[in-house]
């Protein structure tokens with residue numbers, strides 16, 4: 315059977331930066347360590363005045379196509395995943411295709427275009443759609459372009475304000491991929507939830523604490539569902555576990571939950587038994603509350619064991635490097651976590667060819683999906699072509715007053731006059747809604 319998966323990936327960060335410990339914390343009168351140690355974030359990315367979800371997506375896609383020597387003829391499908399769409403009818407993929415057609419001789423008239431929405435998990439759902447399209451043999455030898463692009467903003471003063479971000483991830487889904495092969499097995503955890511929603515409004519209504527519980531509950535269900543088709547998992551099965559990363563502190567919780575689940579009934583639980591006892595089993599308790607309390611106690615002990623800490627630092631922590639510097643990108647977030655881990659492997663000379671990733675995607679509202687991926691032979695050449703480090707370094711560092719102007723402008727407040735903070739260079743720029751975005 316032909317392997318299908320991610321052949322190439324390009325990341326485009328919004329060009330402005332809000333420094334959380336230096337700029338945000340003093341104005342909010344908060345200890346900077348709340349952000350760096352608690353949430354695990356150092357900075358958020360924001361779009362410059364000449365950027366929006368279309369230009370960020372088009373710039374990532376163009377860079378990917380250019381680097382891979384592709385033309386529109388090679389692409390049979392363009393799917394955009396976003397929770398920041400500005401058009402309830404015309405998908406963002408048509409705007410992005412329009413941008414790309416300005417720089418190619420050919421067009422995308424033959425390509426199927428769409429937009430996927432289910433909060434942050436839509437990026438992974440678009441990958442799944444592309445995978446299924448190719449596996450069904452409907453692609454006529456062509457690849458799919460999946461673009462996850464978002465401007466993740468919260469109302470000022472909302473606790474979510476510290477977790478904002480903006481950027482796009484473009485991925486090429488093909489047969490015989492260079493980066494990772496996607497597995498056929500998936501697990502889901504899905505329920506009607508109202509902890510995070512944006513019914514025709516710019517900023518989300520969020521119950522932040524509840525949203526964290528829902529994330530963990532759906533992720534656990536998805537892991538159990540995945541195991542029902544792929545068999546029991548063991549922590550040593552996976553080189554890295556990229557999770558949806560609204561902020562690294564959330565992934566710290568997801569990592570612990572996953573580890574506890576995976577070690578149940580294994581040699582690891584046996585090894586730890588002397589130090590911290592065995593995991594409480596539900597049948598040992600008369601009521602659910604007492605059982606849950608016992609589990610929390612066990613997890614507290616587990617968290618400080620050497621086994622867990624070294625597993626976490628090798629398997630989860632490498633997925634968080636980019637996120638720490640850019641914040642939450644909603645649909646792109648789990649895909650920058652994967653890229654972050656592979657980049658870490660390359661920088662540290664770790665040969666991960668043939669190794670497995672377990673990818674935990676999540677979207678509020680709410681759904682989690684777990685699937686496995688196999689790292690392919692050419693992963694290192696592919697990941698080393700990324701320019702994300704330079705992009706992160708070159709961002710313009712906003713003062714708090716500038717940040718407030720940028721934030722107001724993105725809330726469509728036309729009274730705010732806002733010029734560019736950075737000079738566009740050979741890229742698509744936003745020239746006003748309704749006008750064509752142009753490559754300068």
Ligand code: CAA
Pocket residue numbers: 345346347348349351352353434473474475476477510520521522523525526529558559560561563564642644676677678
């Ligand atoms: N030093 C070290 N740590 C500190 C600290 C300090 N001085 N001060 C606080 N902390 C720790 C806290 O103990 C806490 O850690 P734990 O959760 O491990 O206890 C952490 O820093 C955050 O502190 P608070 O809980 O006090 O922070 P908060 O209430 O101001 O906001 C939040 C946290 C609710 C997550 C908020 O950022 C928020 O609403 N975010 C948006 C919603 C979100 O991202 N939810 C995640 C799940 S939903 C999802 O994933 C979808 C999505 O993309 C949105």
